[in-house]
Amino acid sequence: MSLLNVEHMRIEFASRRGTLVAIDDLKLTLEKGEILGVVGESGAGKSTVGNAIIGLLERPGKLTGGEISLSGERIEAYGPAKMRELRGRRISMIFQDPLTSLDPLQTVESQLAETMQVHLGISHAEACKRAITALEQVGIPDPALRVKHYPHQFSGGMRQRVVIALALCCEPEVIIADEPTTALDVSIQAQILDLLRKLCKEKDVGMIIITHDMGVIAEITDRVAVLYRGKLVEEGPTQKILGDPDHAYTRSLISAVPRPDVKLRRFPTVNYIEAAKAPTKAIDIATHWLGERRDFGTRQAGPLVETRGLGMQFSLKSALLKRNRRTLDAVKQFNVSIAEGEVFGLVGESGSGKSTVARLIAGLYTPTSGSVHFNGTDLTKLSEKELNPFRRQIQMVFQDPFSSLNPRMRVLDIIAEPIRFHKLTDSETQTRAVVHDLLDVVGLGTAAARKFPHEFSGGQRQRICIARALATRPRFLICDEPTSALDVSIQAQILNLLKDLQETLGLTMLFISHDLPVIRQMCDRVGVMRYGELLEVADTETLFTSPQHEYSKHLLGLMPQLGGMSRAGLDVITADAQA
Amino acid sequence: MMNRVATFFARTADSDLWHSFKQSPGAVIAAVVTLIIVLAALFAPLISPHNPFDLASLSIMDANTPPAWSADGNSSFLLGTDDQGRDILSAVIYGTRVSLFVGLASVAFSVILGVSLGLISGYAGGRVDSFIMRIADVQLSFPAILVALLIDGVARGMLPRDMHDKVALYVLVFAIGISGWVQYARTVRGATMVERNKEYVQAARLIGIGPFTILRRHILPNILGPVMVIATIHLAVAVITEATLSFLGVGLPPTSPSLGTLIRIGNSYLFSGMWWISIFPSIALVALVLAVNLLGDWLRDALNPKLR
Amino acid sequence: KTFRFAYQGDATSLDPMALNETFTLGFQNNIYEPLVSYDGDLKLVPALATEWSNPEPTKWVFKLRKGVTFHDGSPFTADDVIFSWKRSQTPGSDMKAYGAKASDIKKVDDFTIEVTTPTPNPILPREWVYLFIMSKAWSEKNNAVEATNVKGGQVNYANLNANGTGPYMVTERQPDIRTVMKKFDKYWGKAEMKGNADDVIFQPITQEATRVAALISGEMDVVMPVPVQDWQRLEDAKGVKPLTAPEARAIFIGMDQSRDELLFSNIKGKNPFKDVRVRQAVVLAVDTKAINEKIMRGAAKPLGSLVATAINGYADSYGAPIAPDVNKSKALLKEAGYPDGFEVTLDCPNDRYVNDEKVCQAVASMLARVGIKINLLAQTKGKYFGKVLPQAGNQTSMYLLGWTPSSIDAHNALLNLASCRDPKTSTGQFNLGGYCNPKVDELTAKVGTETDQVKRNAMIKEAFEIVRADWGYLPLHQQPMSWGVKDNIKVIQRADDVMDLRNVVLP
Amino acid sequence: MFSFIAQRVFQSVLVMLTVALIAFTMFRYVGDPVAAMVGQDTTTAQRLELREQLGLNDSIFVQYGRFVTQAAQGDFGMSYRHRRPVSALLAERLPATLELSFVSAVMALVLGIPMGIYTALRRNILSKSFMAVSLAGISLPTFLIGILLILVFSVQLRWLPSFGRGEVVNLGGWSTGFLTKSGLAALILPAITLALFQMTLIMRLVRAEMLEVLRADFIKFARARGLPERLINFRHALKNTLVPVITITGLQLGSIIAFAIITETVFQWPGMGLLFIQSIAVVDIPVMAAYLLLIALVFVIINLIVDLLYFAVDPRLRVQR
Numbered sequence A: 001m002s003l004l005n006v007e008h009m010r011i012e013f014a015s016r017r018g019t020l021v022a023i024d025d026l027k028l029t030l031e032k033g034e035i036l037g038v039v040g041e042s043g044a045g046k047s048t049v050g051n052a053i054i055g056l057l058e059r060p061g062k063l064t065g066g067e068i069s070l071s072g073e074r075i076e077a078y079g080p081a082k083m084r085e086l087r088g089r090r091i092s093m094i095f096q097d098p099l100t101s102l103d104p105l106q107t108v109e110s111q112l113a114e115t116m117q118v119h120l121g122i123s124h125a126e127a128c129k130r131a132i133t134a135l136e137q138v139g140i141p142d143p144a145l146r147v148k149h150y151p152h153q154f155s156g157g158m159r160q161r162v163v164i165a166l167a168l169c170c171e172p173e174v175i176i177a178d179e180p181t182t183a184l185d186v187s188i189q190a191q192i193l194d195l196l197r198k199l200c201k202e203k204d205v206g207m208i209i210i211t212h213d214m215g216v217i218a219e220i221t222d223r224v225a226v227l228y229r230g231k232l233v234e235e236g237p238t239q240k241i242l243g244d245p246d247h248a249y250t251r252s253l254i255s256a257v258p259r260p261d262v263k264l265r266r267f268p269t270v271n272y273i274e275a276a277k278a279p280t281k282a283i284d285i286a287t288h289w290l291g292e293r294r295d296f297g298t299r300q301a302g303p304l305v306e307t308r309g310l311g312m313q314f315s316l317k318s319a320l321l322k323r324n325r326r327t328l329d330a331v332k333q334f335n336v337s338i339a340e341g342e343v344f345g346l347v348g349e350s351g352s353g354k355s356t357v358a359r360l361i362a363g364l365y366t367p368t369s370g371s372v373h374f375n376g377t378d379l380t381k382l383s384e385k386e387l388n389p390f391r392r393q394i395q396m397v398f399q400d401p402f403s404s405l406n407p408r409m410r411v412l413d414i415i416a417e418p419i420r421f422h423k424l425t426d427s428e429t430q431t432r433a434v435v436h437d438l439l440d441v442v443g444l445g446t447a448a449a450r451k452f453p454h455e456f457s458g459g460q461r462q463r464i465c466i467a468r469a470l471a472t473r474p475r476f477l478i479c480d481e482p483t484s485a486l487d488v489s490i491q492a493q494i495l496n497l498l499k500d501l502q503e504t505l506g507l508t509m510l511f512i513s514h515d516l517p518v519i520r521q522m523c524d525r526v527g528v529m530r531y532g533e534l535l536e537v538a539d540t541e542t543l544f545t546s547p548q549h550e551y552s553k554h555l556l557g558l559m560p561q562l563g564g565m566s567r568a569g570l571d572v573i574t575a576d577a578q579a
Numbered sequence B: 001m002m003n004r005v006a007t008f009f010a011r012t013a014d015s016d017l018w019h020s021f022k023q024s025p026g027a028v029i030a031a032v033v034t035l036i037i038v039l040a041a042l043f044a045p046l047i048s049p050h051n052p053f054d055l056a057s058l059s060i061m062d063a064n065t066p067p068a069w070s071a072d073g074n075s076s077f078l079l080g081t082d083d084q085g086r087d088i089l090s091a092v093i094y095g096t097r098v099s100l101f102v103g104l105a106s107v108a109f110s111v112i113l114g115v116s117l118g119l120i121s122g123y124a125g126g127r128v129d130s131f132i133m134r135i136a137d138v139q140l141s142f143p144a145i146l147v148a149l150l151i152d153g154v155a156r157g158m159l160p161r162d163m164h165d166k167v168a169l170y171v172l173v174f175a176i177g178i179s180g181w182v183q184y185a186r187t188v189r190g191a192t193m194v195e196r197n198k199e200y201v202q203a204a205r206l207i208g209i210g211p212f213t214i215l216r217r218h219i220l221p222n223i224l225g226p227v228m229v230i231a232t233i234h235l236a237v238a239v240i241t242e243a244t245l246s247f248l249g250v251g252l253p254p255t256s257p258s259l260g261t262l263i264r265i266g267n268s269y270l271f272s273g274m275w276w277i278s279i280f281p282s283i284a285l286v287a288l289v290l291a292v293n294l295l296g297d298w299l300r301d302a303l304n305p306k307l308r
Numbered sequence C: 001k002t003f004r005f006a007y008q009g010d011a012t013s014l015d016p017m018a019l020n021e022t023f024t025l026g027f028q029n030n031i032y033e034p035l036v037s038y039d040g041d042l043k044l045v046p047a048l049a050t051e052w053s054n055p056e057p058t059k060w061v062f063k064l065r066k067g068v069t070f071h072d073g074s075p076f077t078a079d080d081v082i083f084s085w086k087r088s089q090t091p092g093s094d095m096k097a098y099g100a101k102a103s104d105i106k107k108v109d110d111f112t113i114e115v116t117t118p119t120p121n122p123i124l125p126r127e128w129v130y131l132f133i134m135s136k137a138w139s140e141k142n143n144a145v146e147a148t149n150v151k152g153g154q155v156n157y158a159n160l161n162a163n164g165t166g167p168y169m170v171t172e173r174q175p176d177i178r179t180v181m182k183k184f185d186k187y188w189g190k191a192e193m194k195g196n197a198d199d200v201i202f203q204p205i206t207q208e209a210t211r212v213a214a215l216i217s218g219e220m221d222v223v224m225p226v227p228v229q230d231w232q233r234l235e236d237a238k239g240v241k242p243l244t245a246p247e248a249r250a251i252f253i254g255m256d257q258s259r260d261e262l263l264f265s266n267i268k269g270k271n272p273f274k275d276v277r278v279r280q281a282v283v284l285a286v287d288t289k290a291i292n293e294k295i296m297r298g299a300a301k302p303l304g305s306l307v308a309t310a311i312n313g314y315a316d317s318y319g320a321p322i323a324p325d326v327n328k329s330k331a332l333l334k335e336a337g338y339p340d341g342f343e344v345t346l347d348c349p350n351d352r353y354v355n356d357e358k359v360c361q362a363v364a365s366m367l368a369r370v371g372i373k374i375n376l377l378a379q380t381k382g383k384y385f386g387k388v389l390p391q392a393g394n395q396t397s398m399y400l401l402g403w404t405p406s407s408i409d410a411h412n413a414l415l416n417l418a419s420c421r422d423p424k425t426s427t428g429q430f431n432l433g434g435y436c437n438p439k440v441d442e443l444t445a446k447v448g449t450e451t452d453q454v455k456r457n458a459m460i461k462e463a464f465e466i467v468r469a470d471w472g473y474l475p476l477h478q479q480p481m482s483w484g485v486k487d488n489i490k491v492i493q494r495a496d497d498v499m500d501l502r503n504v505v506l507p
Numbered sequence D: 001m002f003s004f005i006a007q008r009v010f011q012s013v014l015v016m017l018t019v020a021l022i023a024f025t026m027f028r029y030v031g032d033p034v035a036a037m038v039g040q041d042t043t044t045a046q047r048l049e050l051r052e053q054l055g056l057n058d059s060i061f062v063q064y065g066r067f068v069t070q071a072a073q074g075d076f077g078m079s080y081r082h083r084r085p086v087s088a089l090l091a092e093r094l095p096a097t098l099e100l101s102f103v104s105a106v107m108a109l110v111l112g113i114p115m116g117i118y119t120a121l122r123r124n125i126l127s128k129s130f131m132a133v134s135l136a137g138i139s140l141p142t143f144l145i146g147i148l149l150i151l152v153f154s155v156q157l158r159w160l161p162s163f164g165r166g167e168v169v170n171l172g173g174w175s176t177g178f179l180t181k182s183g184l185a186a187l188i189l190p191a192i193t194l195a196l197f198q199m200t201l202i203m204r205l206v207r208a209e210m211l212e213v214l215r216a217d218f219i220k221f222a223r224a225r226g227l228p229e230r231l232i233n234f235r236h237a238l239k240n241t242l243v244p245v246i247t248i249t250g251l252q253l254g255s256i257i258a259f260a261i262i263t264e265t266v267f268q269w270p271g272m273g274l275l276f277i278q279s280i281a282v283v284d285i286p287v288m289a290a291y292l293l294l295i296a297l298v299f300v301i302i303n304l305i306v307d308l309l310y311f312a313v314d315p316r317l318r319v320q321r
């Protein structure tokens, strides 16, 4: 008898546009002390499964079939009261975002204590005592003091530990962790995963970990279930799934994961997914509008982009008195030069100042010190008017495809806006033709022009963003984490697209990511940042094979290794030393 | 153009908003009542049996006639007449017109002022922002009704005396409008600060588009939702504020009465047995405000994605 | 027995020299007394003076009542009279105009005084009915020898406290909230006094509806005024009734006939009201009877003059209502060169007289019928008076005003309303439209000094007949007094709308 | 903390000065005070002299400057009508307004908050009818409510007095109506009139905020921990609802005092609002100026209290300052 057994699970979301079958005929089992990974793309139904097990399906959602049993006991038909007793006591849940999972107005102690009082029926004093132990268990230093604190007094990683402590405090049999580390930095992610694994093994708890991150799967799971559109496509031991998947979908999913170990020329085409089928239309750059770079002016010698002593200081708290002011040096003495046609990568943890650098170079921020030179001209000294010709040459693709498009504008207008603003075409007819071509180039097709952004998926939106960036016929493209909000398979497509465009158009690129494997796949040279400082600059392969700076080594060490992935049929450029 | 209209209707018919509207009987009734009132107000000269503003057509001999269905009623005065011989039905229709005009105009005024200042404040930040927000604070430390009283007083005083009647309406619009802008400014400021940091705004800035165009073309359309909601509820408040000011005697003159003025006049007949003079304007006022409030309530819930 | 009554406002002060306003003075009259007073019919009766005579044109002799004590127990003597007269001349006093009627007062003995007037004054006792006598000793003790003054910076004791000789003494005074009075045991006139209330509670209630509600719900014994339209309701309600009579106040509309161009009109370059035909047209267009019937519920008394019937000197020959004649009115306008009429602004208070704003509206719609388009500017009295009075430059083209001569004598109306405006002599102060006929001025001056009552009345009549023939004003009506009273209470409603507690009889 | 309060005080002074200036600009136009200060027999010359004495002929700024300097010394001048120091007059009226506002505020809070919570949590007939009542509450103008209440409870039923404060007891300069039967009876109708609008407003606000908070992640997590609904609703949701509710409620309570003007007029309630309205009618400039200033002060104080309450409720703010 397994600890948790799910059979023939079917979940439907009814809406006025029809019923959506989110989960169909799903079968899962979980043993004591086992960690089961559930993977799949966004919308595959991973969270829905978790919510259904713990009985917290959101409103239109309904469990319309199947059975869920916990240690042989059927629980899917439990009433609210019985279910409440179960939740937190026998099955616990950990959510993605530690920032919002805790009540900001209650101390950690009172949140821990109330949970234990409710489930274990112990006194308040007793519960408070145990709260300290619970914090200790998840590795929070000085728990007796910290237990009195409010959530906002903890850092993100510590808060996630508190959440874990809350989930564990009543010693449940099953833990469901829904993307428990997505909101965290790589280094903290590693710690949390370690902690979870340790606790599972020590206490013999069964855990379902829901994620779309293959790295996480490789790190801690024993078995993996792969979901595709609400259906279980494959299930088996982690080694087997990663190294030798049976199902075509699993295979394409795994091949799309950026590999830390080898550099590929192109990502394998993920042909299992329909959205990937639209091919990018090949255009003849020599004759096309996109290729006419008439007014770039003379090319100065030296790097295309260069920063000299760039610095940026944010004021966090303005006050009348100087001693009360708080400032933050987001970027300090940042010197870098990027040659024409080069792809320069920037890595670093969250908050290290990557985006700030990008914005400084793009001219969205005015630096507090230093200068940005583009083709030999100091951009920081120019007026708005003088800046205009340069604006056209520098464009940016942003991280979040959902907020980077104006939801009230049609795609046509979004892409045409820079063309119209800079009067890059002679007529409106030509503008439209150009927009249509651009949409073809990024693989969306001309029909997309009439639609609004909300009618597209994340990957498609990112394509629109790229099309908009291309519409000014830029020379230098800044990509600030262009794929971190996307699924791996879509990420692969977008990265392929960017690679292709960079090559055909001869773009110079600044590519920012915190994802080292992605950097490895995309960049010629890489800079490592921490606390606003550039620690090391090196050729990509040099960095990955022999990092110089301590911090670079540390960072590379945290990279999930995804051991045992198959290399069959890959277009490998270089293999790393470890292989 | 036709095409656009057609797609607009198609989109509307298909939209969630329309759907949720059809699902909510309260909203439908409120909309119908509002529509009737608005149409009546709009076409007042066509549908009202008499012209209550034409002094020459009033005959004092018709004064104090009860509604048509009561014993002494006169069929040409359906809801009776007041002490000047003015037809109550016509007065109510015209009064609604005035009240609605004051309400809509002052809301429009508040919206324009509040939204512009909010946009500027939220987008520019820094000193401009603190300056505008301090003004808002000053105004907030003063209840709307007092602000309106003050403005009304100042304006009446400063204008040439014989212009009073002609401009009383606009003074009132200004007074009520100015007392309402803060709410919009604050909401819009907050929304703008959120939108400003969204990447589509950054993208527009990268293209080189100037701040005013960004505000108008990019940010404004995206923050209109909450503004719409406040505006609907504010319309009801504005109508009531006007009525209250008129009740306190600083609103509109009895020669061009709003519903509030009619109620004030009617108020002195409350004990006289001539109930129709005050009851009908009160009913009209309450119906109008209630309907608008219902619509506002519905709109707020419908536009709030979290509540769906 | 407790008597409760409410009025729309409070007496401004307890200081009898603070404000020359009918309600305030009438209220104080229950506490303080003059030398000569009014009875319920506004006839002169002895108060603190028992006899008075006018031995010479500029000399009056008053014999004072003996054995009168103030509320604090001190005796009343001639010194108090002289003190009070002098006090009325102090800077804060609003009774200076009355005080100035005498140039000197000599004490003949403790109970006789001799008053010298600057000019012959046949009606001095009448003019002094509101010159109340205060106790010299009390005032000196409490530092209240000067009248309450806004400028002083100090609170005048007499403002909130009173020490008179009247039938009631104040036991509690909360301005604007309530004033409680108790019967004065040692009142000299106790024997004859009909009033039998032991305690009196007075509370002002501003809102008409609330005031009426207070009566109907039994919280009040008398409320004043009640809106005329609520009479029916009072008749129907159990235990209460309306009480009404024409007041001595005449309501009329004046027209600016002094300026060469009206301030507020569409006619430029000339003043239509200078043309007697236009003024006549205005007068003939207005049906005062209809206004009385519909707006005043028949309670007013249509009037053809500036003084009411109760006023000394009134005569029907000039006071009878003028019959409207719309056709003639139109014809006159045409003749005067305004076949399509003209536009003019009518200034009107909206909280001063009975249904003032409604009367103005009715007049406006009647004038509209002959083509005169009225822009009605109805404002609170503060704003209204701030606009039309001389110190603001008489900024009006047409206005509604009410007038009660404070002396209940027609001369006061002639002087204030019908005489040519002259800032030096202060004549025509309320002649806001600047009506001017030297013949009227001449007669007014004569009336002022004529001691023979018959001759005097004849001259008054002649003067007012001239005003009427000049169509100088549009007289409307005598407004009604309108009180709400409990059935079982007997009160006398004096024509000056004063509540005299001496006449309040409780069951 | 200290610098925060200092900043607020500085801001408040600015607010008050602005209010005073606006008030003075306005007074030029509210009419002629002299007309109400003298009787009809007073000559024009005397009237003009009085104007001069009162300084009404000086420019606005001179008058404003004079007022501000004197006000700074606690002297608000003499009321034209009452001929008494304005400060004494307001002090006399303050208890009436404060007692009325206090009772209304308590009523609005004590009824509004539970009704808001209830309507947010339940979707039954009672909840729907609360919503309907609340709609009526914000749709009926205050003055209509007052008149209707008088008609029903005073005139028809004769249960409650229609005006005034009833008997008051004076406790060291504070006149209270709380201690007598008639005083309490007199309080009922005006308090309801004043409270109704605020109550519905608070109820709707609480409901909206509560619905919002109930959708927060930490509520979902609390459910996942198996906490009972009662605990979730009251310990977690309600407390988080309070933060935004406090601001708006604070301002609303301030406007209760302002809205008391209308209620006091309708019920002849002898408070400051009535005094203000009566002063407008007779152009009693010193009273009007002082009243406006006082209201501004009340708002300023309420704002300060609201800010301090934030510190109490929201631990996130405590550490930063």
Ligand SMILES: Nc1ncnc2c1ncn2[C@@H]1O[C@H](COP(=O)(O)OP(=O)(O)OP(=O)(O)O)[C@@H](O)[C@H]1O
Residues within 6 Å of the ligand: A013, A020, A022, A040, A041, A042, A043, A044, A045, A046, A047, A048, A049, A058, A059, A060, A061, A212
């Ligand atoms: N409350 C809801 N109402 C309607 N549809 C829903 C709701 N919640 C989820 N769905 C639908 O159910 C499907 C599965 O959603 P679910 O959240 O389980 O995906 P997921 O695998 O967790 O994705 P992600 O990686 O983005 O979290 C999706 O198609 C989603 O649109």
Ligand SMILES: Nc1ncnc2c1ncn2[C@@H]1O[C@H](COP(=O)(O)OP(=O)(O)OP(=O)(O)O)[C@@H](O)[C@H]1O
Residues within 6 Å of the ligand: A314, A315, A316, A328, A329, A330, A348, A349, A350, A351, A352, A353, A354, A355, A356, A357, A514
């Ligand atoms: N507008 C701003 N005002 C104040 N501080 C800011 C601002 N923008 C960024 N910062 C701070 O500057 C530091 C660097 O931020 P930046 O966004 O550049 O980091 P990042 O490396 O891009 O991080 P991430 O990977 O999370 O995007 C952070 O500590 C951030 O909090």
Ligand SMILES: [Mg+2]
Residues within 6 Å of the ligand: A046, A047, A048, A178
């Ligand atoms: Mg999910």
Ligand SMILES: [Mg+2]
Residues within 6 Å of the ligand: A354, A355, A356, A480
């Ligand atoms: Mg970033």
